[in-house]
Amino acid sequence: MAAALLAQGNHRVVLFDEKLAWEKPCGGGITHKAIASWPFLADANVERNWVRECELVSPSGRPVSFRLQQPIAIFSRRILNALVLDCARNAGAEIISERIIQIVRSGDHWHLQSNHASWDADYVIIAAGARNRFRKQFTKPFAPEDLMVTAGYFIPGRSQLMRIQFLPDLHGYIWIFPRSDHFSAGICGKMHDKTTFELRKILERELDRLRLDYSNGQFYSHILPSLREKTFSEVPLDGEGWALIGDAAGFVDPITGEGLYYALRSAELLSQALLANEPECYRELLRQNFLPELELAAKMADRFYCGTWMGESVLDRTIQFTAGSASFRRVMSDLFAGTQGYRDLRRRLYCTLPRMLAESLATALNLPGSGNVVTGSETNPLIFR
Numbered sequence: 001m002a003a004a005l006l007a008q009g010n011h012r013v014v015l016f017d018e019k020l021a022w023e024k025p026c027g028g029g030i031t032h033k034a035i036a037s038w039p040f041l042a043d044a045n046v047e048r049n050w051v052r053e054c055e056l057v058s059p060s061g062r063p064v065s066f067r068l069q070q071p072i073a074i075f076s077r078r079i080l081n082a083l084v085l086d087c088a089r090n091a092g093a094e095i096i097s098e099r100i101i102q103i104v105r106s107g108d109h110w111h112l113q114s115n116h117a118s119w120d121a122d123y124v125i126i127a128a129g130a131r132n133r134f135r136k137q138f139t140k141p142f143a144p145e146d147l148m149v150t151a152g153y154f155i156p157g158r159s160q161l162m163r164i165q166f167l168p169d170l171h172g173y174i175w176i177f178p179r180s181d182h183f184s185a186g187i188c189g190k191m192h193d194k195t196t197f198e199l200r201k202i203l204e205r206e207l208d209r210l211r212l213d214y215s216n217g218q219f220y221s222h223i224l225p226s227l228r229e230k231t232f233s234e235v236p237l238d239g240e241g242w243a244l245i246g247d248a249a250g251f252v253d254p255i256t257g258e259g260l261y262y263a264l265r266s267a268e269l270l271s272q273a274l275l276a277n278e279p280e281c282y283r284e285l286l287r288q289n290f291l292p293e294l295e296l297a298a299k300m301a302d303r304f305y306c307g308t309w310m311g312e313s314v315l316d317r318t319i320q321f322t323a324g325s326a327s328f329r330r331v332m333s334d335l336f337a338g339t340q341g342y343r344d345l346r347r348r349l350y351c352t353l354p355r356m357l358a359e360s361l362a363t364a365l366n367l368p369g370s371g372n373v374v375t376g377s378e379t380n381p382l383i384f385r
Helices: 002-008 032-037 077-091 196-209 229-234 260-275 279-289 291-306 314-324 326-337 345-364
Strands: 014-016 049-057 063-074 094-096 102-106 109-113 118-121 124-126 147-156 161-165 172-178 182-190 218-225 242-244
Touching (some): 002 077, 002 260, 049 172, 063 161, 063 326, 077 094, 147 196, 229 291, 260 279, 314 345
Antiparallel strands (some): 161 172
16 A cells, blocks of 8 residues: 555655465454545455454353444455555556565665565665564564464355454454455464464364364464554654554554554555655654554553453443444444544443443343344354355
């Protein structure tokens, strides 16, 4: 995205991507907010799965299914990566399938070295993930407390249901995202709490229960940023002739793990600053846009996963209200769409609390017009075909 925008602005851009379009381990969900911001994600003639049905499972095992007001587009990352690479190529960026192994400041420019060649550049943009080798050169590595481990499988199959399951004592969740011809089934948890091996075993037990055959599925593991509040404010994001975007900058929602919107948006904001010849404005543009949301999410994350609300865990109470209240389902749908932010979430919940309580009570008593939703069954789990 950054390469495309800067090339459109008549800069000479060289994009180094060793793997080009590859099946990155990730759910691949694109929210309505992202699709509205970049319509080419919806308009492009590529494979994707539009999903409108979502199932949530609480830590106590209570399931609820509800319909999203705005669909989520679930991409294979190989296809999504190829789509955005084509945008950069068509805009005039030069794309080189090389691994950069060294970046050195030389006077007023940078010297980049691969195993086969070298290049000079005026400005370097790092978008190489949370654990890229250059973090310690430009800023500092993320601490284990700022990282999340993911593990999962790509499993053949089709469905129109997206499933998210929360578990006791896990700062994270299991996801099953149906792509066009396979599932991305994975689990995430804080690096300092669970090892990859432990997460993998937890996931496999759940896949066995759901009768999803992962025996021939491709296993993957990955590291995601999940920053603490103080890390957002302390870690430099740019400097003289360089900047970080996407996962490399830690731009992932610490509650949901969603990073695709923030990756594309940070690329857009940095490009805006560079095209205006004001690279020093990058941090301010971030603050005017999404950085306060991510900081608040970091502040809320522990309470979301471990806190209580009205006498029960936040997660169990959330699933209860989702099942019993149409008003709360609209809140949840807007959260999934990306149109409901964290900063005004408390106000909206308090304003609708009386109605949510009334609707939940009506549902519990099975009163006419209560608007209950279809829930799953622990003894007859959903079968994915």
